[in-house]
Amino acid sequence: MSILNDKFKTAYDTAPFSQIDTKDYIPAFEKAIQETRAEINAIVDNPDTATFENTIEAMAYSGMSLDRISNIFFNLHAAETNDEMDKIAQEIAPKLSELANDITLNFDLFSRIRVVYETKDRIHLNHEQHTLLEKSYRDFVRNGALLDEEKKEKLRKIDAELSVLKLKFGENVLAETNAYQLHITKETDLAGLPEGTIEAAKGLAESQDKEGWIFTLDYPSYIPFVTYADSRELRKEITLAAGRKAFQDNEYNNEENILKIVNLRFQRAQLLGYRTHADFVLEERMAQHPEKVNEFLSDLLIKAKPAAVKEFNELADFAKKRDGLDQLEKWDSAYYAEKLKQEKFSLDDEKLKPYFKLENVLNGAFEVAKKLFGLRFKEVGTIEKYHPEVQTFEVQNENNEFVAVFYTDFFPRKGKRNGAWMTSFKPQYLRNNQQERPHISIVCNFTKPTATKPSLLTFNEVTTLFHEFGHALHGMLANTTYPTLSGTAVYWDFVELPSQIMENWCYEKQALELFAKHYVTGESIPMDLVEKIKESASFLEGMATLRQLSFGLLDMGWHGQDPSEIKSVKSFENEKFSSTQLFPDVKENAMTPSFSHIFNGGYSSGYYSYKWAEVLDADAFDYFKQNGIFNREIAEKFKDNILSRGGTEHPMILYKRFRGQEPQVDALLKRAGLIK
Structure with a gap:
């Protein structure tokens, strides 16, 4: 038997990475899938009348061994990752999809859930139990429990195909990111680049x-290059390379995958009785309807576009005046934005970086x-640890009680996808009066230390x-009973509130x-630099807002209509x-x-x-600002009503309990400098 199927004999029950062999995963998954089926069968075969405890609660705690293995593997x-892991993912994804379907399309299981659901007004449930019951019933209905057998079979096929297509999409993007290198041999081509960036590039070549x-195309290499390299030709070359990821005539092209994914998602939504995939998804979001989202995006677009156009024209004029540029192109944007920022605020990211040593920033958080x-x-x-660069922390509260295990993984490497994310190896939950604390990880792609310098971060x-x-x-601060409602298991347009609000502290003296x-x-950052950071916080914010809105509109375009007539990914994106x-x-680039x-x-x-949560975070931080950014009373309210509650109640109820009112969009518009 694989170690993955055993109870781990480690500190805090953490994953024993060194003892896991890649070949262990498939047998471990198969055994855990069997166990999950047995747990579900035990619920279905229970001769007693369905109750909240023997059906809804039993389901909430089922499949936990499988979840644990899945968390470890997919994290x-x-x-x-490596080629072997990619193959396992392709093999296991359809099996997990099949299991999920076997559960949600199990008529006898759904019948028991429905019995409990129909008695919900007569049984005494607390807020969390009520939410779990509602969610359990809705999840089954939303995943085909009311369909006839023929439609259920069709749903299974769609889900199995989607699970593989989504994985393939991600693998293609990673392969394309890894495939490109800009190899420079002439020192003159390095003009403008920061010393640390040059040193890292030299180290990679060696x-x-x-x-x-x-x-x-890894961000710590790509972003400084397009921001500082004086060579416009080389900025153009690397920008075009980034823009054609998975959009080239090769085995990693994602266009066919995209059209298959959006059409399958649409067919799935229609099968379940929804107008579009967006209608299906948004039923479980604060926004609730595509119309509300489109209205929200359009409203922000109206407010942001005049500022964005003005900023773009100012940037174009600056580039013309400085270097005689007749047309500002995508590969000029970051470069001239940085130069204009330096001129306006005398603020250079490279001058800030010495004050932001990674270890100091982490300790600051x-x-x-x-x-x-x-x-x-x-x-x-x-x-x-799963890699030598990972750091591990024990988290305690003021009473010296254990709160969580925390992993950090900060540097790019070949088997790691781009970007930054938080994930969990184990959720928090309460079972048999036993409090299980979470194992949380954050993964980023920051500049590595070099022979002469530690990792120094840009302000971004x-x-x-x-x-x-x-x-x-x-x-980490989750405090719920059921794992399925714990921590970040909340509506997706609410999940960014805790993350985005934390960014606000970075601008405060x-x-x-x-x-x-x-x-x-060791000297503290000069206060004039702090003031400049604050002043520059809304620099080119109109353009940044427009960029975010463009991604939101593209997403709603792909998912808020019948996509069957879309033949060209590029043409649709341009529209x-x-x-x-x-x-x-x-023309040779596409974002999709x-x-x-x-x-x-x-x-x-x-x-x-992201924009929706910005409204929430600006409004919430405004509350701190009015009462002190380290006000413990407000922090406790935020912890008790937002951070610890997970998905146990509707987000707007939680937010109003914290804030005393619904969020006001004006706080965001003021912070962004879009209204006075």
Whole structure:
């Protein structure tokens, strides 16, 4: 038997990574799938009348061994994959999809759930139990429990195919990211680039026994290159390479996958009685309907576009005046934005980086969490890691009680996908009066330390770390009974509130004083720089808002209609971008083929939620600002009503309990400088 199927004999029941062999996964999955089937059969075959305890609660705790194995495998598949792991994922995804269908399409199981559901007004349930019952019933209906056998079979086929297509999409994006390198051999081509970026590129070239410098599409390499490289031709080359990921005439092209995914999602929604995939998804969101989302995006577009056009024209004029540019292109955007920011605010990200040593920023996030929520983070060597670069922490509260295990994984490598995310290896829950605490991880792609420098973060990376740490707090401070409602198991347009609100502390003097210290001299960041950071917070915010809105509109375009007539991914994308387009189109580039959030992540019909949650976070932080950014009373209200409650009640009820009112959009518009 695989170690994965045993109870782990480790500190805090953490995953024993060193003892797991890749060949263990398939047998472990198969055994855990069998166990889950047995648990479900025991519920179905129970001769007693269906009750909340013997049916709904029993289901909430079923499949936990399988969930554990899935968490370990798929977390590593995202952060530490290889060809063998990819093959396993392709093999196991349809089996997991089949099991999910076997459960949700099990008529006898649904009959028991319906018996309990129909007595819900006569049995005494607390808020969390009531939510679990409602959610259990709705999940079954939304996944085909009321369909006839023929339609159930059709649903199974769609789900199995979708599970493989989504994986393939992500693998293609990763393969394309890894396949490209910009190899520079002439020193003059490095003009404008920061010393640390050059050193990292040199190190990468040396690791491949090559002369010169190598730049890649990994963000810590790509972003500094397009922001600082004086060579417009090379900026163009790497920008075009990024824009054609999975949009080239090769085995990794995602166009066919996209059209299959959106059509299958539409067919699935129709089968279940919904107008579109977006209608299906949004039923379980704060926004509730595609019309509400489109109205929200359109309203913000009307408010942001005049500012965005003005900013674009200012940037174009600046580039013309500075370098005689007649047309601002996509590969000029970050470069001239940085130069204009330096001119306007005398603020250079490279001058800020020495104050943002990674270890100091992480300790700063810990210190903020201590001041707000009384948490203490202690690095420990007794918890196993899946890679030497991972750090492990034990988290305790003010009463020295164990709260969570926390993993951090900060640097890019070949088997790791781009971007930043929070995930969990084990959720929090309560069972048989036994409190199980969570194991939470954040994964990022920051610049690695070099021979001469520690990892120094750009300010954007500082806010990214705080963002993911906010998600982590949502997982760590969970305090619910059922694992299916714990931590980040909330509506997707609410899940970004805890993460986005944490970014606000990065702009506050009181918070920056805790961690923004020069990595050589130890001196605190000068206050004039803090003021400039605050002043520049809304710099080009109109353009940034328009960009986010364009992604939200594209997502709703793919999922808010019948996509069967769409033949060209590129043409459709151009049509959806028309209202937000500022830069000339690049015919050999498309964004959709690498839009992993909506085709490989969980954001289909949900990308709007970043802006939606910005309204929530601006309004919530405004509450802190009015009463002190480290006000413990308000922090406790935020912890008790938002962070610890998971998905146990409707998000708007939780939000109003914390804030005393519904969120006001004006707080966001003011912060973004879009209204006075």
